[in-house]
Amino acid sequence: MARAHTEHALSEPGTEAPPEPEDISVEVSHQVVGRSPWELFWRRFRRDRFAVGGAFVVIFMFLIAILAPVIAGFTHGPNEVFLDRLDSFGIPTGPQSGFPFGVDTAGRDLFIRVIYGARTSLFIAFFATGIATVIGVTLGMLAGFFRGKTDTVISRTIDVVLSLPVLLLALGLVSACGLEKNGCLGGIIKPGLLLISYVIGLFSWPYIARIVRGQVLSLREKEFIESARSLGSTNRRIMFREVLPNVAAPIIVYTTLIIPNNILFEAALSFLGVGVPPTTPSWGKELSDAGTIFTVAWWMMLFPGLFLFFTTLAFNLVGDGLRDALDPRTGG
Amino acid sequence: MPDVFPGGSLGKGRKTKQLRTRKGEGGYVRRYIGVLALVAALGLVAAACGGDNGGTTGGSGSTASGASGELQPGGTVELAMLGDVSAAFDPQKEYYSVTWEWYRCCLLRTLLSYVGRTTAEGGADLNPDIATDLPEVSSDGLTYTFTLKSGVNYGDPFGDVQVTSGDIVRALEREADPDASVGGYNFYYNIIDGFSDFGDGKADSIKGLETPDDSTLVVHLSEPAGYLPYLFAMAATAPIPPNGDAPLGAAEGHTKDYGRFLVATGPYQFAGSENLDFSVPADEQTPVAGYEPGRSVQLVRNPNYDPSTDGLRPAYPDGFNITIGGDNNDLYNKVQAGELDGVVDGIVPPPVLRQYSTDPTLQPLLHINPSDAVRYISFNMAQPPFDDIHVRKAWNLALDKAGMRTLRGGESVGEIAGHIMVNSLENNLLADYDPYPTPNSAGDINAAKEEMKQSKYDTDGDGVCDDPSCQDMLAVTDEADPYPDQAALIQQNMEPLGITLDVKSFERTTMYNKCNEPPAHVAVCLGPAWGKDFPDGYTFADPLFGSAAIFPSCCNYGLVGASSDLLSKAGYDVTDVPSADDQIKSANQQTGDARFQAWADLDTNLMEQVVPWVPYLFDNNVDITSTRIINYSFDQFAGLAAYDQYAIAPDAQS
Numbered sequence: 001m002a003r004a005h006t007e008h009a010l011s012e013p014g015t016e017a018p019p020e021p022e023d024i025s026v027e028v029s030h031q032v033v034g035r036s037p038w039e040l041f042w043r044r045f046r047r048d049r050f051a052v053g054g055a056f057v058v059i060f061m062f063l064i065a066i067l068a069p070v071i072a073g074f075t076h077g078p079n080e081v082f083l084d085r086l087d088s089f090g091i092p093t094g095p096q097s098g099f100p101f102g103v104d105t106a107g108r109d110l111f112i113r114v115i116y117g118a119r120t121s122l123f124i125a126f127f128a129t130g131i132a133t134v135i136g137v138t139l140g141m142l143a144g145f146f147r148g149k150t151d152t153v154i155s156r157t158i159d160v161v162l163s164l165p166v167l168l169l170a171l172g173l174v175s176a177c178g179l180e181k182n183g184c185l186g187g188i189i190k191p192g193l194l195l196i197s198y199v200i201g202l203f204s205w206p207y208i209a210r211i212v213r214g215q216v217l218s219l220r221e222k223e224f225i226e227s228a229r230s231l232g233s234t235n236r237r238i239m240f241r242e243v244l245p246n247v248a249a250p251i252i253v254y255t256t257l258i259i260p261n262n263i264l265f266e267a268a269l270s271f272l273g274v275g276v277p278p279t280t281p282s283w284g285k286e287l288s289d290a291g292t293i294f295t296v297a298w299w300m301m302l303f304p305g306l307f308l309f310f311t312t313l314a315f316n317l318v319g320d321g322l323r324d325a326l327d328p329r330t331g332g
Numbered sequence: 333m334p335d336v337f338p339g340g341s342l343g344k345g346r347k348t349k350q351l352r353t354r355k356g357e358g359g360y361v362r363r364y365i366g367v368l369a370l371v372a373a374l375g376l377v378a379a380a381c382g383g384d385n386g387g388t389t390g391g392s393g394s395t396a397s398g399a400s401g402e403l404q405p406g407g408t409v410e411l412a413m414l415g416d417v418s419a420a421f422d423p424q425k426e427y428y429s430v431t432w433e434w435y436r437c438c439l440l441r442t443l444l445s446y447v448g449r450t451t452a453e454g455g456a457d458l459n460p461d462i463a464t465d466l467p468e469v470s471s472d473g474l475t476y477t478f479t480l481k482s483g484v485n486y487g488d489p490f491g492d493v494q495v496t497s498g499d500i501v502r503a504l505e506r507e508a509d510p511d512a513s514v515g516g517y518n519f520y521y522n523i524i525d526g527f528s529d530f531g532d533g534k535a536d537s538i539k540g541l542e543t544p545d546d547s548t549l550v551v552h553l554s555e556p557a558g559y560l561p562y563l564f565a566m567a568a569t570a571p572i573p574p575n576g577d578a579p580l581g582a583a584e585g586h587t588k589d590y591g592r593f594l595v596a597t598g599p600y601q602f603a604g605s606e607n608l609d610f611s612v613p614a615d616e617q618t619p620v621a622g623y624e625p626g627r628s629v630q631l632v633r634n635p636n637y638d639p640s641t642d643g644l645r646p647a648y649p650d651g652f653n654i655t656i657g658g659d660n661n662d663l664y665n666k667v668q669a670g671e672l673d674g675v676v677d678g679i680v681p682p683p684v685l686r687q688y689s690t691d692p693t694l695q696p697l698l699h700i701n702p703s704d705a706v707r708y709i710s711f712n713m714a715q716p717p718f719d720d721i722h723v724r725k726a727w728n729l730a731l732d733k734a735g736m737r738t739l740r741g742g743e744s745v746g747e748i749a750g751h752i753m754v755n756s757l758e759n760n761l762l763a764d765y766d767p768y769p770t771p772n773s774a775g776d777i778n779a780a781k782e783e784m785k786q787s788k789y790d791t792d793g794d795g796v797c798d799d800p801s802c803q804d805m806l807a808v809t810d811e812a813d814p815y816p817d818q819a820a821l822i823q824q825n826m827e828p829l830g831i832t833l834d835v836k837s838f839e840r841t842t843m844y845n846k847c848n849e850p851p852a853h854v855a856v857c858l859g860p861a862w863g864k865d866f867p868d869g870y871t872f873a874d875p876l877f878g879s880a881a882i883f884p885s886c887c888n889y890g891l892v893g894a895s896s897d898l899l900s901k902a903g904y905d906v907t908d909v910p911s912a913d914d915q916i917k918s919a920n921q922q923t924g925d926a927r928f929q930a931w932a933d934l935d936t937n938l939m940e941q942v943v944p945w946v947p948y949l950f951d952n953n954v955d956i957t958s959t960r961i962i963n964y965s966f967d968q969f970a971g972l973a974a975y976d977q978y979a980i981a982p983d984a985q986s
Contacts, residue, residue, distance in 0.1 A: 081821045083735045089686040089742040090814070106739060106817030175839075278809070278816040278837040279823065289813065292661055296683040 044325035051321020057314035061307075065118040076109040078116040078281050083107050094299050102299035105289055114303050116281040121311065124197050124266045125259045131201025132262075133255050136208025141239055141247075143209070144216025155213070158206040166203045167268060173199050174274040196275055200265045204258050211254050215247045249326040257319035260312040267308055283308045403648055403963050407985030409978050411654045412663045413676045416626050421591030423567040424506050424513040429863070430677050432567060433970035437645065437977075438600040438631055438652070440570035443467075443478050443500065443549070444561055447644050448967040448974030450701055451756045455968035456867035458561055459644055462495055462571070462597070466561065473556035473923075478564065480547040484641050487596035488606040490573040490582070491636035495597060496546035499571030500564075502581050504538060505530060507568045512580075512587050517865065520563055525552045558923045562866035565969070571597060575610045585614020592619035599637045599647035599976060603630040629654040648963065648979040664956070673958040673980075674973065680954045682741050688956055689744060699964050700744050703953040703971035704754045705863035706872075707736075707746075709822070709946040710847065710889040714904040715855045716801040717831075722787035723797070724943040728768040730780035730825050733948040739814045739821060744954060748773045749947040752876075753935045756968075757869045759925070761932040767939050777828050784829050797830035804834040808846045810859035811837035819858055847889040850882070850902035857889050861951065863971060869931030870920055877912045877938060890944030910942045960984040 035043075045051060064071065072078060075098075085093050085103040094102040101110035143154035177195050219225065220243065228242050267284030269275040276282045283304040290300035419425035423440060426432065436445060443463040449455035460466060462484050467476040484495045506512045507521060508531035521527050526539030540552035553560065563569065573595050578584035582595050593608060595601075604621030622630040631652040639647070654676065664684050666672040680688075688698040709727070711718040718724055733748050740746070750766025770776035781795025789799035807822075809815045819835045826833065835858070838846060847857035865871040875881050879893030891899070893911030900907070915937060919930035938944065953971050957964055963979035966972075 079820050079823060081735070081824050083732070083738055083821070086738055087686070087742075088738070089682050089689070089744075090738045090740060091682050091686060104817075105814065106820045108820065273811055278811070278835050279820055292681055292813070293683060296686075 041325045045321055048321040048324060050317045051324075054314035054317030054321065057310055058318055061118050061122060061311050061314070064115050065122050068112075068115045068119055071115055072112050075112050078112050079108060079279050081107045082109070091293065092297050092300065094297065101303045102297070104286065104300055105293060105297075110286070110299060110303060113281040113286060114283070114307050117283040117286060117304060118307065118311070120193065120276055120280060120282045121263050121266060121308070124193060124200065125263045125315075127194070127197040128200035128204065128262045128266075129255055129259050131197065132205040132258060133208055133251065135201070136205035137212050137244075137247075137251060139205070140209035140212025141216055141243065144213040145220055145235070145239055145243065147217070151213070154209070158209055161203065161206045164203070167272075170199045170203065170265070170269060171272060171274055174269060193276055193280070196266055196269060199269075200262050204262060204265075207258060208251065208254055211250050212247055215250055216243055219243055219246055253319060253323040253326055256315060256322055260315040260319075263308070263312055263315070402982075403646075403979040404982045404985070405648045405979075406650055406982070407960075407980035408651045408653055409649045409673050409961075409975065409980065410671070411652060411674050411676055411975075412658055412666070412672050412678075413629075413654055413656050414658060414660060414663070414678055416656050417591075419515055419591065420589060420625050421594055421623060422512075422589070423570050423591070423594070424503070424509075424518075425516045426567065426591070427515060427517050429970045429972060433676075433967055433972040433975065434629075434631075435567040435570065435598075436967065436970060437598070437975045438647075439594065439596045439598045439602075440567050441484065441495075441597040441642070442565050442567065442570050443480070444565040445644055446565065446967065446969040448965050448969075448977055450966050451704075451867075451968050455966070456756060458565055461565075461642070461644060463564075467551075467564075473558075474553045476551040476553075476560055478549040478551070480549070481641050482547065483638055484597065485636045485638065486571075486573045487598075487601035487634040487636055489608050489610065490595055493573050495571045495573075497543040497549040498546065499573060499581070500549055500569055501538065501541045501543060502572045502574070502579075502583075503569050504541060506572065506580055506583055506590075508538060509587075512583075512590075513568070516568060517566070518568070520559075520566075520865075521568075523553050523555060523557045523560065525554045556921055558920065558927055559866065559868040559870045562868055566866065582610050589619070592623060592625070593617060594620070596634050597637075599634055599639070599642070599645050600631040600651065601634040603632045603651075605634075627656055629656070645976045646979075647976045649976075652975065667956055667958055670958050670960070673961050673978070674955065676972065680956055684956065685741055685744060685954060697957050697959065697961075699955040699957065699966065699973070700952050701955075701966040701968075702747070702754070702756070703863060703951050704756055704867075704968065705861055705951040705971065706749055706752060706754055706947050707740075707861045707949040707951060708749070708752070709948070710857040710860055711944055711946075712850075712853070712855050712857075712890060713909045713942075713944060714850070714891050714894065714899050714902075714906040715805075715853055716906070717787070717789040717797060717799055717805075718855060719906045719909070720787045720789055721943055722783050722785075723789060725768065726780040726783040726787070726829055727826065728943065728946050729770060729783055730775050730777055730829055731946050731948060732773075732775040732821060732825050733770075734773040735775075735821050735825075736818055736948045739817045740949065741814075741954075744952060746949045746951045749950045751935050751939050752945060752947050753869055753872045753931055754864065754950050757864060757867065757872060757928075758932045758935065759928040761928055762935055765936070765939075767936075775825055777825075780829055790830075795829070802829075802831045804832055805855040806853065807833040807835045807856045807858050808843055808854045809835060809837050809857075810840050810843050812840065815859045822858060844886075848883050848886055850891060850894075850898070850904070853903070854889075860889065862887070863951075867969070869927070869934070873912075873916045873919065873931065873934060877934075877942075877944070878916055879911060879913050892938075892942060892944050912938060912942060 082103060085099065086107045087093065090105070092103045092105055092107065096102065099109050099111065101114060104110050104113060139154050143151040174195060225238060225242055228238050266275060266282065267287065270282045270284030271288040273288065275284055286304035287301060290297065294301040413430065417426060417431040418428040421431060423435065437448060441461050443461060444458045444466065445461035446455055447459060458466060462480055464479045464481050467478045469476055480495065480497055482494065485491060486493050486495065504521065507516065507518050508527050510531055518531070524538060524540040526535055529535040530538045542550040544550065551560070572581045572583050574581045575584060582593065583590040586593050596605065602620040602622030607618070608620060609617060622632070629652070633650055660678050661681050663672060663675045663678055664681055667674060668684070688694040709731070711724050713719060737743070737745060737748060751762050755763050770779065784790050784795045784797060785793050787797065789797045789802060791798055807819065809819050816837055823833050823835070843859055846852050846854055847860060862872065862876060875887050877888060877892045879888070879895070881888040882891060882894055882898065891909055893913050894909050896907040899909070912934065915934050919927070919934050922930045953966070955973055960980050961978050962981045963977055965974040965977035967974040
């Protein structure tokens with residue numbers, strides 16, 4: 001997972017490529033207009049048609065996730081069972097009037113299950129990514145800013161986490177913490193969506209941490225940091241006021257790129273049967289349910305699969321677009 | 333017991349005796365072998381890549397028939413098992429229907445045994461096997477006398493040794509040893525006088541077992557127990573040959589692994605048994621080649637077996653090759669393609685079941701038989717709101733039993749259950765009995781609400797529970813399909829009663845453990861099933877409703893008959909629950925038709941006065957065979973195909 005990000009991370013710091021001249025040349029030929037960084041970003045991003053398309057898909061997914069209960073009001077509840085939509089062998093029936101995506105093995109409307117699945121996926125993706133970002137930025141900042149022993153300890157921890165067999169460990173953790181109603185670690189981690197989010201977050205922070213560390217390492221040598229320091233700023237102030245705003249762009253980019261990975265991670269866990277609780281809709285679980293029956297019920301694999309595919313693709317496109325727009329030095 | 337609707341977690345839906353074993357000083361423990369979800373998922377991928385070979389078998393189904401006129405011995409049957417047996421074929425430990433069938437059909441003879449047929453064909457009746465006749469019973473019901481046939485010899489390497497009564501005693505002494513019988517069912521034998529004393533090391537021999545000569549075994553009981561003869565049809569009493577002066581004979585030194593040195597008495601033995609050498613110390617012996625744990629089993633004919641001493645086993649095939657492992661769907665594809673003759677412990681996938689049920693050429697290859705098991709929902713009677721009988725009755729009325737069956741695969745997977753004990757154990761006395769009938773067995777929410785109105789948890793009498801205990805009650809089920817689907821239906825059925833469930837799903841063994849532990853405070857257990865050990869109602873009574881079967885023993889999940897002391901220790905406010913102990917005890921003293929009636933009375937009482945369950949399905953065993961197999965028989969005892977009666981078409985024997 002996220003091998004590509006790691007490579008970017010390694011090539012990121014210190015590559016002081018010359019600024020792209022094209023923007024400037026375009027502008028001098030016209031009236032010179034002062035543009036804010038935000039405007040510059042938006043102009044660049046808008047030109048990337050794939051990124052804009054991805055953004056529309058992401059927004060669409062958000063909308064259906066938020067509006068799922070409203071949509072359910074017009075169709076069916078996500079756990080409403082329609083036994084008459086199963087044949088006499090309990091095999092589900094396909095797309096039909098009232099059930100555009102067909103029904104699943106329990107006779108539930110697959111359409112509304114997939115819509116609700118967007119809720120699960122997006123919730124976990126954002127919550128887990130949030131956890132990963134907070135941990136990653138904090139530790140990356142500390143490591144890059146203080147260097148020395150702090151850096152050694154944090155960097156080696158990153159190496160250790162990256163070398164863990166993530167999926168196996170996550171399987172174990174989720175099973176162990178899902179056994180008791182009170183969860184594990186004295187009730188801090190409870191079974192359910194949050195548990196999955198914690199586990200996923202726990203394994204995806206190192207990517208962010210590495211990137212932030214690299215950026216901070218180069219930034220802390222810059223003149224404006226020197227001047228802040230000579231003016232008597234505290235370390236904390238330098239970190240929050242001077243360094244953090246300058247690493248915001250890569251953080252946003254790589255956070256966006258981690259989201260699709262986390263969506264897939266949740267799907268994988270649910271596919272393997274340790275994900276979300278049994279009645280909670282999830283794309284990964286729908287795919288897993290389809291596994292034994294897709295030869296006679298293709299819709300059970302197609303629709304959740306398509307939604308998973310397009311959401312993941314959209315986040316990746318948006319992430320790439322953001323990177324190009326926020327950080328033109330990397331080119332592309 | 334068969335789970336007919338496979339899904340994400342294959343390999344867990346194993347057909348097993350989902351029964352209990354006594355652990356240490358007395359815990360019954362489920363004997364499911366869990367398979368990692370990961371393995372199952374990888375298998376799914378493999379199945380997905382394997383494609384669909386369906387259709388290749390069409391048209392050749394006409395060779396399959398039940399006709400037994402021209403059955404010829406010969407050929408080797410190719411089978412697959414999804415998982416290994418539970419205790420590596422150790423007869424004192426194996427508490428698993430699959431192994432029991434391999435013992436019965438093929439490997440081990442016992443004093444009494446079964447014919448490998450359905451109940452209607454006499455498959456539940458005991459027949460003499462090593463014994464000359466059924467045992468003579470003394471008038472007080474305390475003494476049973478068995479006489480042994482002469483000329484019953486062991487398989488290799490003891491081909492010239494004849495079975496004696498002392499060999500049966502040897503097996504029982506091994507069964508009494510808690511180390512040798514760990515995970516087994518030795519609790520059934522405690523009625524033999526001195527059995528537990530020997531096991532505890534308090535005696536040098538089992539006082540209640542006498543061998544006046546080599547062909548006579550006298551068994552003395554400490555109390556009358558009508559089920560005793562059944563115990564001598566179980567593999568734990570299969571003879572173990574003597575070996576020098578070692579007390580345990582050939583099993584000496586093999587406390588943990590006798591199964592891999594098993595000396596057969598049946599028509600088959602493990603391939604390579606002739607190379608077993610019991611003359612060297614146990615730790616220098618080489619296990620038999622015909623069983624590689626986790627990989628394969630190979631059975632060949634036992635050259636020392638004399639069919640004239642055996643009226644129970646036709647033993648048509650020359651041998652069996654059984655692979656262990658694989659993916660359920662994939663294995664059934666192989667059966668359809670003719671690469672395998674059958675899957676021993678698999679679950680026929682719904683699409684395959686539909687294909688075989690609807691295609692007339694394939695129908696003869698589909699075999700559906702009642703497996704003498706019940707599926708049910710179990711209430712924790714000490715956990716509000718289930719301490720109120722009206723709530724429990726309301727569930728019985730609200731549940732859509734027909735829907736529960738549809739989610740398992742439809743009508744072929746079983747019969748809707750109106751009571752607890754399977755009909756064959758009650759001689760069909762309650763065949764039409766259902767104290768909570770609903771239209772089409774689909775549940776009746778109005779009747780359920782009427783019942784709920786009488787409950788103390790419905791204070792305003794509107795038929796809807798208004799107590800907080802009805803909200804988000806902890807419900808536990810199996811994570812394998814179709815249990816989560818069934819949980820969704822149950823939730824939907826109970827919602828109009830004001831009941832909402834917090835459903836947690838677990839790997840099957842964990843689920844059973846959760847349901848069984850009173851401190852876990854599971855309110856309702858959605859996924860259990862129960863099958864008989866032997867054809868007597870006792871196996872549906874004491875282990876399920878006796879107070880002795882409450883944790884750390886097993887399987888009385890509803891806490892029927894729990895003492896107030898036990899309840900308070902487990903943290904319950906409820907101090908009093910109904911008990912069935914006295915009725916079980918008195919029923920067990922009956923014999924003959926009165927015994928059937930006593931079990932039926934117990935069943936009625938449980939359904940109407942105690943109400944610890946919603947029973948919803950009497951399970952069927954669903955099996956398909958390849959076109960090579962022209963004779964199929966169902967063994968009611970193990971609830972599986974009788975493999976010795978598989979016959980391969982003469983033109984397919986090469």
